[in-house]
Amino acid sequence: MNAGTSSQHQTAARAQPRANGKPPLLHMEGIVKSFPGVKALRGVSLTLHAAHVMAIVGENGAGKSSLIKTLSGAYEPDEGSIEINGVPLARGTHAAIDAGVAVIYQELSLVNDMTVAENLFLGRMPASGGFLNRRAAERRAREALAQVGLDNVAPSMRLGDLPLNKRQLVEVAKALARDARILVMDEPTAALQHDDIANLYRVVRRLREAGMGIIFISHHLEEVFELADSAVVMRDGATVDARPMAQWTEQDLVQAMVARNLDSFYPWEPRDYGPVVLDVRDLASPPVVRHASFSVRAGEIVGIAGIAGAGRTELLKAIFGAQKVTQGEIHVHGRKVDIHSPAAGVRAGLVYTAEDRKLEGLVLDASIEENVALSSLKALATGGFVRSARKRKLAQQASARFAVRAPSVTSITGNLSGGNQQKVILGRASATGPAVIMLDEPTRGIDVGAKTEIYAHMIAMARAGAAVVMVSSELPELLGMSDRVLVMYRGRIVTELPRDNADSETVIQWATTGVRA
Incomplete structure (x- = not known):
């Protein structure tokens, strides 16, 4: 090749x-x-x-x-x-x-309300004498499903009743049912867990051994x-x-x-920290978060580690007001704040960037300008009306600061690459001049070059005096960017590790057992 x-x-x-x-x-x-x-x-x-x-x-x-x-x-x-x-x-x-040629995109092209067999032969259902041959379709569907390890999935099942990992494999089976010789897989593991990824690897290897080009x-x-x-x-x-x-x-x-030398992939640098900006005391948000306490200083980046379901995202949402809090206190700059909604969180000086930027973080069919301005509409308004010139200037400043690559701030956000979408979110977050910036999986689904840019922006925000809290499932990223690492286990923060004492083995031990070996 x-x-x-x-x-x-x-x-x-x-x-x-x-x-x-x-x-x-x-x-x-x-x-x-x-x-x-x-x-x-x-x-x-x-x-x-x-x-x-x-x-x-x-x-x-x-x-x-x-x-x-x-x-x-x-x-x-x-x-x-x-x-x-x-x-x-x-x-x-x-x-x-x-x-x-068969292409499997990151966003699956399947119809949940149809059967598995109907999805496999969508638009190309086997026919005999001008009539659909459902018996032939089921037989060929079983053969294709077996090749991807879905022997126990009935072709007559409604596709939407299958979990996501099996729907991903149905997409592969669809390619086999159409006698594909060239299979293109675009980010096929993006929504899969570890065991599902290992199974997909096995399927890819079997297809390669059978002579397919992938x-x-x-x-x-x-x-x-x-x-x-x-x-x-x-x-x-x-x-x-x-x-x-x-x-x-x-x-x-x-x-x-x-196209540049990456002597240091993570641009961490030692910084002088200011006073405590965010102080969370004994916070609870059922059914996941229990008795969480931690603090973050101005200029500090604190990472939160934990396995899926440990409560990391829920903790950030509870602090921001996007999830109900039943116990505990939140102090910003030493003052107790009551945060019952995201709007109240913004007023208190907090911002939160969601893990799923397409579902929760952006209005994809709106412009860059409109997305950047979402958290600043009150500040941009005079007499109840948002001033277009102010909104445009704010978006242009944010786009320039975060190097958003787009023809103009009027470009539709959904047409941008994942890295540029994430920069738009950071632009909106910084537009309110927040004291605390909470980033949930800030580099998920973006390429390695865009990651380095996001890391540089995080350092810049901390250097400017913000308290930065980061949740990441990528352990090297967490260890590479954090000044301290907090580890969550079953809704609790079970340990705090200074940067010099945080290593993969220690973090994984705490995250999977809640105790040190």
Whole structure:
């Protein structure tokens, strides 16, 4: 497999040797795709062989999605060619499906109110004599489900009755039921837990052994090294490097993605702390949070660790007023505050950025300007009316401060990459001049380059005197960015670890047992 935009890479792509005298399973040559004001793909070439897992990595906005949509027929390239088994691919999504291309997007394209079998053959139900052949559909559905380890799932089951991890595998089975030879998986583990991810790995390996060619897109580099045979790096709409995995190190891969040296991935620095800004005393928020007490000083970053269900998110929401508090006190700058709603939380000098930015953090079909202004509408109003000029200026200042990459502040937020959406949220959070900034999974679902930018903004906010509280499920991130780490276990804060004493083994021990070994 070779890919590239330099003449050397393109020559390698054109000179790709045939396996056993046969053409490669997939060959994309010189793909160019432009949108108004944006060149999404700049002459991308890559080759995929059968029985091979090829990872495509890159920052959000690097062109990965545009490339996949071009392969799937959703986009028509302005220039370039696509061949499958040496045969030019016709235009359109149906042509791609008929040629054996299947794409599994992060947002599943399944219908919950239909049966599993109906989802597997949606639009292509087996027929005989002009009538739907449900018996054939169920038989073929069972065969496809068995291949992904869903032997116990009946084809007649309503899809929405299955848990998310099984629905993800139904999406893979759907590709098999359509005799796919090329499977594209776009962030397939984003919504899965550890055991489900391990099961998905097993399925991918079985499909590779059966001769399928797989393109695997992930922001999690550990997944790339675990599964892929090779990796292609995209940046600014071009493929900039491609190697077998044996020739990659994680540092090399990261530097190729962001085009800069990452001597220190986490830009932590020692800082002078001010007085205590946030003081939480014996807080309870049933049914999860119980007797939580901690404090944060001005200029300090405090991380909260814990396994899923430990109560980390619930604790932040309770402090912010988004969840009912039944016991305890919250003090900001030494003054007791009663916070019964998020609006009261903002008035008290707190901001909270939600774990699920698309569901709770943003109005996706609204502009950057409107999203940034959401927490500041009262300050922007005169005589009960929001002043447009003030709102525009606030958004422009926030966009400049957090380097939001968009044509203008009137751009629709839902069209931005995940990293830029997160920057819009930080822009809104900082617009109110908060004393306490609570970040729930601040880098979830964003690429490695955007992560480094978010980390730099966190340091800047702390340096400016804010008290920063961060919840993260990524332990290296938590250890790399925190001045202190609090560990939660079953709704309680069971220990506090200074930065110098916080290591993975200690945190995991407390998080999984509630005690030190």
